[in-house]
Amino acid sequence: MINIPLIQVKNVSVTFQSKKQTIHAVKDVTFDVYEGDIFGIIGSSGAGKSTLVRTLNRLADPTSGEIDVNGVNIATLSGKALQNFRFKMGMIFQNFNLAASKTVYENIAFVLKAAGKKGEAVKSRVQELLTLVGLSDKADAYPAELSGGQKQRVGIARALANDAKILLCDEATSALDPQTTTAILELLKQLNRDFKLTIVLITHEIDVIKKICNRVAVMSNGKIVELNDTFALFSQPQQAFTQSFLNVDENTLLPDNIKNNVKGTLIRLRYIHENATQPILYQSAQLTHVEFNILHGFIEYFNDRALGNLVVELIGKPDNIQALIQLLKDHDVIIEDIS
Ligand SMILES: Nc1ncnc2c1ncn2[C@@H]1O[C@H](COP(=O)(O)OP(=O)(O)OP(=O)(O)O)[C@@H](O)[C@H]1O
Ligand SMILES: [Mg+2]
Secondary structure: OOOOOOEEEEEEEEEEEOOOOEEEEEEEEEEEEOOOOEEEEEEOOOOOHHHHHHHHOOOOOOOEEEEEEOOEEHHHOOHHHHHHHHHOEEEEEOOOOOOOOOOHHHHHHHHHHHOOOOHHHHHHHHHHHHHHOOOOOOOOOOHHHOOHHHHHHHHHHHHHOOOOOEEEEEOOOOOOOHHHHHHHHHHHHHHHHHHOOEEEEEEOOHHHHHHHOOEEEEEEOOEEEEEEEHHHHHHOOOOHHHHHHHOOOHHHOOOHHHHOOOOOEEEEEEEEHHHOHHHHHHHHHHHHOOEEEEEEEEEEEEOOEEEEEEEEEEEOOHHHHHHHHHHHHHOOOEEEEOO
């Protein structure tokens, strides 16, 4: 059986036409999302992220291109089929979009009733959803009585009410403090794990991507400039834009007074933690008669994977330094000369 992606975005462009100008918000974007993905779309303000994601649930229509969900071209959907499609694709927002005059219970019950559920079925489903998002005691509260994190939990419950299989998140944690953000991301992870919920998540926060996405697309100026597994993207970004946007260098920048005093060759090593680079560096340096001086080091975590970073000064004969670098590369260490 061929593994059809859950969402196929094919050459999608979105153009806005006003009297004065034409804005090409999304330009010829193509990518697939697989079932069970937590697919991140990251990019700076105005990159076209929201516009792109709005085309996935027909909140906006592409100017050209096609989007298939479950193998069906969503542009062909209308009436009941379109309504059912939308029930299966929930969405949450930065500003939560809850009805202020409705209680938590009513906010969720509303979408269940819209899908034709009645009476006891609504009651029990709302209770089930509130338990799922950890708000079983808040059914009668109004949105104004909730914290930001609690409001987003209601947003999630509402988005999933009609058994959504896909959740679209547009900056869903951008209005939350770091601790609350972590809690909401944990909830999304749990839903992804327990219900195979596929998540497409827009953010401008790199940490959000690192924490939960398994795949990520980097958007700039309407285009996807790079797409990869999260770990691969952060450990080996290919495009200059991605490198500067992800700021992979930021943590390894040395203060000028240190950098100016470096006499040897300055290199950055990036390695997957399981490779246990410290002994490899030590042994390789001994073998090649090069001295090394660790100036900076840290480990970043991506889900359960660790990426090590070291900035090291190498002192020795140029040939020996080259031999050392080659030995490290043979051990899958990524080396950059940053002298
Ligand atoms: N309805 C619209 N009419 C005209 N232009 C629009 C419309 N919606 C978006 N745009 C323009 O399209 C471009 C992309 O906007 P979009 O909201 O998709 O960016 P974004 O990546 O989500 O940005 P942010 O991170 O600030 O939310 C921007 O130049 C924006 O001004
Ligand atoms: Mg946006």
